[in-house]
Amino acid sequence: MTALIEARDVALSFGETPALRGASLAVGAGEVFAVMGPSGSGKSTLLHCLAGILIPDTGEVYFDGRRIDTLNEADRSALRRDAFGFVFQFGQLVPELTAEENVALPLLFSGKRRAAALAEARPWFARLGLDGLERRRSGELSGGQAQRVALARGLVARPRVLFADEPTGALDSLTGEQVMDLMVDAAHEEGTSIVLVTHEPRVAAHADREAIVRDGRATLLTAERIAS
Numbered sequence: 001m002t003a004l005i006e007a008r009d010v011a012l013s014f015g016e017t018p019a020l021r022g023a024s025l026a027v028g029a030g031e032v033f034a035v036m037g038p039s040g041s042g043k044s045t046l047l048h049c050l051a052g053i054l055i056p057d058t059g060e061v062y063f064d065g066r067r068i069d070t071l072n073e074a075d076r077s078a079l080r081r082d083a084f085g086f087v088f089q090f091g092q093l094v095p096e097l098t099a100e101e102n103v104a105l106p107l108l109f110s111g112k113r114r115a116a117a118l119a120e121a122r123p124w125f126a127r128l129g130l131d132g133l134e135r136r137r138s139g140e141l142s143g144g145q146a147q148r149v150a151l152a153r154g155l156v157a158r159p160r161v162l163f164a165d166e167p168t169g170a171l172d173s174l175t176g177e178q179v180m181d182l183m184v185d186a187a188h189e190e191g192t193s194i195v196l197v198t199h200e201p202r203v204a205a206h207a208d209r210e211a212i213v214r215d216g217r218a219t220l221l222t223a224e225r226i227a228s
């Protein structure tokens, strides 16, 4: 497999606390990859290193064959805007904006005009079962609806990689399953890779492959799945 995004022997400490101690991980183009592991093991830190949000103390991060941990902040920020999408545990919608304005945000950030950005945002509402909710604000949406709006926002700019950190963590299990199905289907249709951080085996079961992070190191789980 040729990796689209890869961490090689990445280490990072927060002060005296080592969060990663030589973690390596490679995710292919179009692959849905789950990063599992106990609380505090370093999963989110690894995701942030892969996404160019955090710079490792040592080790290397590559995207599409290009080293990204050595880029300056402006170039990493441009990379995140142009090639990556994000979904977090609590959708983090902007409460003052309508659902369709929230979905359009990444397009506005990359310089699209408002009318064009909203026109591109709208088809996502039908696609994710959100028809009729375009003008609602986040306070007027259920948790599952808000998370689907956040998912649409993460995918609207057609990123090469979607980083999803506990995207179903705030949802009940049925709603979480629906969000995962929609996320994985959309990513497969778009050819988007997903790096999915979760501590729930049921959520990780949606992935093509998975790794477990323990004490700041990642181990690939190949044939054997973790029993839930």
Ligand SMILES: Nc1ncnc2c1ncn2[C@@H]1O[C@H](COP(=O)(O)OP(=O)(O)OP(=O)(O)O)[C@@H](O)[C@H]1O
Pocket (backbone or CB within 6 Å): 014, 017, 018, 019, 037, 038, 039, 040, 041, 042, 043, 044, 045, 046, 199
């Ligand atoms: N900004 C920070 N400042 C100081 N320590 C941090 C910071 N972020 C993470 N840590 C520490 O680094 C370690 C790894 O944290 P990380 O958030 O990556 O774990 P995680 O596996 O994602 O955990 P969880 O499943 O609970 O979200 C933990 O010991 C955590 O306390």
